[in-house]
Amino acid sequence: MSHESTGFLNRCVDTDGHDVGALLSDLVATAGAKAAESSRLRRSSLEALDSDLEQAAQAISERFRAGACLYTFGNGASSTDAACVAALFARSPGGALLPARCLVADPAVLTATGNGVGNELAFSRQLVAFAHAGDIAMGYSTSGNSENVIRAFQETRHRGLLTVGFAGCDGGRLAGSGVLDHCFVVRSHSIHRIQEAQAALSHRLWATVQQRLTPDGERPAVGQREPAADQDLAEPEEVR
Amino acid sequence: MARSDAFEARESERVSTYRLLATDDALSQDLLGPDAADLAAASLAMARRFASGATLWCAAPSWPWHAQHVAVDFVHPVIAGERSLPAVMVSGDHLWESLRPIARAGDMLLVVSRSDEPSVAGLRQRSKAWGVLTVWIGTGPRPEPGSADFVLWVDDDETVSSYGGRFALLYHLLSELTHVCLENPGLLEAEQAVCGDEVCITCSDEGCLGEVVAIRADGRAQVRTPAGLEAVDTTLIDRAHPGDLVLIHAGTAVTLVEGSPR
Structure with missing residues (x-):
């Protein structure tokens, strides 16, 4: 990162240098502490949910092999995170391209359902229209209490979709709802830090699915591994 | 092998196979160094502009969800009681043409993109002519000096930076620090004399x-x-x-x- 001034915009700064300097020092310290907390939470979440992620990746990759489509959804900033994950599966440069779609992409559909039957049915109504048994529903809620996310899972579970939920805080109603095949709870009360950890978990899930869908990724032979990883992987993979 | 060793072993395998899962240590180290000063300076500049009535325009041509995420974070802050700030996503094939009639001198533009994103060059250049402050969060080869007022760069694979939460951390911190600055109204007047x-x-x-x-x-x-x-x-x-x-x-x-x- 570097600060590149356009000069003519910034040169007339004239204020109490001491106070601005103190504020900037505070901001630097705050940024460092927040970044460290983000890093800690991502790492602890990845480690705590490691085996759950493995199991979910296994189930998701089996569904993709059988021709499933992945539907993602969430509200507000979580809707943008859901869009990010759908794009990660569908068009990221790092892996096989898989059928995935975000349910917040079309404002006409969203406002029609919101206006006609209520926001709490915004996602379930679309899933009734689009989804088939065998597909995958993946929803995001930092509180775990988003009504339309819970309703979407309730609707799709009994229709035979695989249900994967991401929550924060204590998991909220989502964690206790009994409608999730796989539930990932980031134990934090900071919305931004939860979103960052959820992005890391989603990314890991995608990478593991990619690995399982790659012919030599499911049970890699020792001779085909990268040299640097050989010694670490001499042990059986599933030691706990 | 202990549980954490097994975890690390699988970690090594994943990283070496896909190079997708950058260790999260790098994430905090980047921002604990001098780069945090750029983030702080960008936040103060943005707070000053918000305080004088500016709008933040957000563009991420290849990854529109990032622009939406930034906009919603400012308009509807995650912390109850923080003030709602004007931030708007700009999208479409003609970015600067659609911004031209609506952007005002003193506004801000935040771009999230690769350095070689074709539609961004015109957008940054026009912003300069219009007096719009530019903040560029990106990845890929580092842009030339002067490309934006603030350049917050991630030297990581695109899948990690865009899809793995690294950009999100940057723009989250930007909005959090901007709100901290707005709690210090006495320090927000400096830029009002711009172009005197x-x-x-x-x-x-x-x-x-x-x-x-x-x-x-x-x-x-x-x-x-x-x-x-x-x-x-x-x-x-x-x-x-x-x-x-x-x-x-x-x-x-x-x-x-x-x-x-x-």
């Missing part, structure tokens, strides 16, 4: 970027600059057209800047 007389002498010395709006009856060009509309002599350049970007020195267009559309 002293500065205009300076920018005349360096040359000020402007956008030709129309050709006047007297042959001079009506040019949009950060200071407002100016009548500019164009005899030094061959012929000016509406939409051209020109470099202005002492009331005269001295260079036709490349990239002006015809």
Whole structure:
């Protein structure tokens, strides 16, 4: 990162240098502490949910092999995170391209359902229209209490979709709802830090699915591994 | 093998196989170094502009969800009680053309993109001519100096930076720090004197970027600059057209800047 001034915009700064300097020092310290907390939470979440992620990746990759489509959804900033994950599966440069779609992409559909039957049915109504048994529903809620996310899972579970939920805080109603095949709870009360950890978990899930869908990724032979990883992987993979 | 060793072993395998899962240590180290100072300075500059009524325009041509995420974070902050700030996603195939009639001098533009994103170059250049502060969060080869007022760069694989939460951390911190600055109203007045007389002498010395709006009856060009509309002599350049970007020195267009559309 570097600060590149356009000069003519910034040169007339004239204020109490001491106070601005103190504020900037505070901001630097705050940024460092927040970044460290983000890093800690991502790492602890990845480690705590490691085996759950493995199991979910296994189930998701089996569904993709059988021709499933992945539907993602969430509200507000979580809707943008859901869009990010759908794009990660569908068009990221790092892996096989898989059928995935975000349910917040079309404002006409969203406002029609919101206006006609209520926001709490915004996602379930679309899933009734689009989804088939065998597909995958993946929803995001930092509180775990988003009504339309819970309703979407309730609707799709009994229709035979695989249900994967991401929550924060204590998991909220989502964690206790009994409608999730796989539930990932980031134990934090900071919305931004939860979103960052959820992005890391989603990314890991995608990478593991990619690995399982790659012919030599499911049970890699020792001779085909990268040299640097050989010694670490001499042990059986599933030691706990 | 202990549980954590097994975890690390699988970690090594994943990283070596896909190079997708950068260790999260790097994430905090990046921001604990001098880069945090850039983040802090960008946040203060943004808070100052918000305090004087500016709008934040957000563009992420290849990853529109990032622009939406930034906009919603400012309009509907995650912490209850924090003030709602004007931030708007800009999308579509004609980014700067759609921004031109609505962006005002003093506004801000936040771009999230690769450095080689084709539609971003025009957007950044026009912003400069309009007096719009630019913050560029990105990945890929580092942009040339002067490409934006603030450049917050992630030297990581695109899948990690865009899809793995690294950009999200940057723009989350940007909004969190901006709100911290807004709690210090006494420190937010410094930029209000932007493009006062002293500065205009300076920018005349360096040359000020402007956008030709129309050709006047007297042959001079009506040019949009950060200071407002100016009548500019164009005899030094061959012929000016509406939409051209020109470099202005002492009331005269001295260079036709490349990239002006015809």
